[in-house]
Every structure is written in C-alpha cells, then in structure tokens.
Amino acid sequence: DTAVSQTPKYLVTQMGNDKSIKCEQNLGHDTMYWYKQDSKKFLKIMFSYNNKELIINETVPNRFSPKSPDKAHLNLHINSLELGDSAVYFCASSQKPGVGNTIYFGEGSWLTVV
Amino acid sequence: DQQVKQNSPSLSVQEGRISILNCDYTNSMFDYFLWYKKYPAEGPTFLISISSIKDKNEDGRFTVFLNKSAKHLSLHIVPSQPGDSAVYFCAATETGTASKLTFGTGTRLQVTL
Numbered sequence: 222d223t224a225v226s227q228t229p230k231y232l233v234t235q236m237g238n239d240k241s242i243k244c245e246q247n248l249g250h251d252t253m254y255w256y257k258q259d260s261k262k263f264l265k266i267m268f269s270y271n272n273k274e275l276i277i278n279e280t281v282p283n284r285f286s287p288k289s290p291d292k293a294h295l296n297l298h299i300n301s302l303e304l305g306d307s308a309v310y311f312c313a314s315s316q317k318p319g320v321g322n323t324i325y326f327g328e329g330s331w332l333t334v335v
Numbered sequence: 336d337q338q339v340k341q342n343s344p345s346l347s348v349q350e351g352r353i354s355i356l357n358c359d360y361t362n363s364m365f366d367y368f369l370w371y372k373k374y375p376a377e378g379p380t381f382l383i384s385i386s387s388i389k390d391k392n393e394d395g396r397f398t399v400f401l402n403k404s405a406k407h408l409s410l411h412i413v414p415s416q417p418g419d420s421a422v423y424f425c426a427a428t429e430t431g432t433a434s435k436l437t438f439g440t441g442t443r444l445q446v447t448l
Contacts, residue, residue: 225378252434263337264379264424264438276433311378318433320367320386326378 224248225327227312233333234302242297242330244312252276253295254313254324255287264311270295271318302334338362339427341439348446354412356442358425361406365427369436370399370410373422382423383410415446 227244234240246253254277255267269277270289284300299306309329315322340359348354356370366387371379385392385399385408392399398411412419425439 254434262440266435269433269435271433277435313378315434320428320430320434321384322434323381323384324434324436326371326380328376328378 223328225312225314225325227310227327227330229330230328231331231333233335236302236304236334238302239298239300240302240332241299242310242312242332244295244297244327246293246312246314246325248314248316248325250314250316250325251292252315252318252322253289253292254315255295255297256311256313256326258309258311258329260308268295268297269318276318299332304334307332307334337440338365339425339437339439341423341425341442343442344440345443345445348415348444350417350446350448351414354410354415354419354444354446356410356412356423356425356444358408358410358439359406360408360427362427362429362437363406364429365437366430367428368399368401368408369426369428370397371424371426371438372419373424373441379424412444415444417446417448420444420446 225246252271254269258264268287273289312327315324369384370382373379401408422441424441426436
C-alpha cells in the first residue's frame with residue numbers, strides 16, 4: 222500500500238490548459254508538501270500545508286494553486302500551463318513540520334507541456 | 336543562488352569498496368542535514384540525517400560526517416553494493432523553517448561488479 226500516492230504519474234498537455242495533480246497520504250501525517258524538480262534536476266519546495274493550513278509558500282507563480290481538502294490530501298492545480306512548467310512534481314508528507322520529522326516522497330508526476 | 340552543492344554529478348565504485356559522496360553548503364543558518372536516495376521513476380527516500388550539534392552519524396553501512404567550519408558534509412557507504420546504485424541528494428534545513436528542505440542537484444552513484 223503506497224504511503225504517498227500521486228496521480229497522474231504522467232501527463233502531457235498543451236500550453237494554455239489547466240490541469241490538476243492529486244496527492245494522498247495514508248501515513249496519518251499532519252504536514253504535506255509539493256516539490257518541483259526542473260530540467261536541471263533542482264528539487265525545490267513550492268508549498269507546504271500543516272493541518273490544512275498553508276505554512277510554506279515559495280515564490281511560485283499564482284497560476285499554481287494548492288488545495289488541501291483534508292490532512293490526507295494536497296492537490297496541485299495549475300492554470301494556463303506554460304512550456305516552462307514541464308517538470309517532475311513530487312508530493313511529500315511528514316508527521317509534523319520542522320527539523321527531525323522525516324519527509325516521505327511520492328513517486329512523482331511527470332508533466333510535459335507541449 | 337545554489338545554497339547546497341554537490342559538485343560531482345557522478346561516481347563509479349567497485350562493489351565492496353567505499354563510496355564517498357560530498358556536499359557543500361553556503362548558508363550558515365542550516366543546522367540539519369539529510370541524505371536522500373532516488374531510483375529512476377521513484378521519489379526520493381530518506382537515508383540518514385545529522386544535526387549540527389554532531390559531527391558524525393552512523394546507520395549500518397551508511398555514515399554521514401559533518402564539518403561545520405568547512406560547511407561540508409559527506410556520506411560514506413561501506414561496503415558498497417550494486418543495489419546502492421542510485422542518485423543521492425544532499426539536503427539541508429534550518430530549525431524553524433517548517434521542514435523547508437534545500438536540495439543539492441544530486442550525485443549518481445554506480446556500483447560495479
């Protein structure tokens with residue numbers, strides 16, 4: 222049973238479209254994250270939610286909107302997709318925020334914008 | 336501004352030998368460091384961590400060393416096994432930043448027979 226699962230795993234879409242990536246964790250964790258790995262392999266945090274409240278919001282275009290309907294889910298919606306949005310998006314979770322709480326990652330969602 | 340750097344994109348080691356992966360950081364506020372391992376088409380998995388109050392942490396075949404004055408850490412794998420072949424990411428964070436990890440770009444380790 223996958224601890225952090227995200228769907229879809231692969232997504233190819235056209236510029237200008239709106240798409241969502243869903244994430245669910247069954248670990249009972251309070252904190253969830255979205256990370257982005259770009260073409261240069263940099264893995265950078267985008268957002269973090271703790272108990273459904275936004276606690277980290279990096280400099281991300283407002284076309285990206287995370288939504289946390291409950292502690293176990295953190296979805297990522299992207300409006301007006303651009304070529305530069307092509308990347309691997311990783312969802313992750315930890316028991317609590319803060320040092321010492323191991324972060325568990327999902328398998329990634331490969332987004333290609335054409 | 337790359338605050339965590341892994342200057343070796345790849346490393347090849349023979350099975351049974353020691354693998355040493357290096358990582359440098361520039362932000363002196365970082366006080367907790369982690370290593371993650373990643374196989375192709377999978378997410379990173381946590382391997383080992385170290386707090387800045389220590390200079391060494393060991394877990395089985397994996398040992399992480401931290402040199403705060405040099406802002407340098409390294410991961411030692413002894414003995415290396417073929418299943419260790421993966422990309423290893425160094426990451427750092429600062430107490431109070433809600434687990435905001437800053438990652439290096441990874442080192443691909445190939446363990447050969």
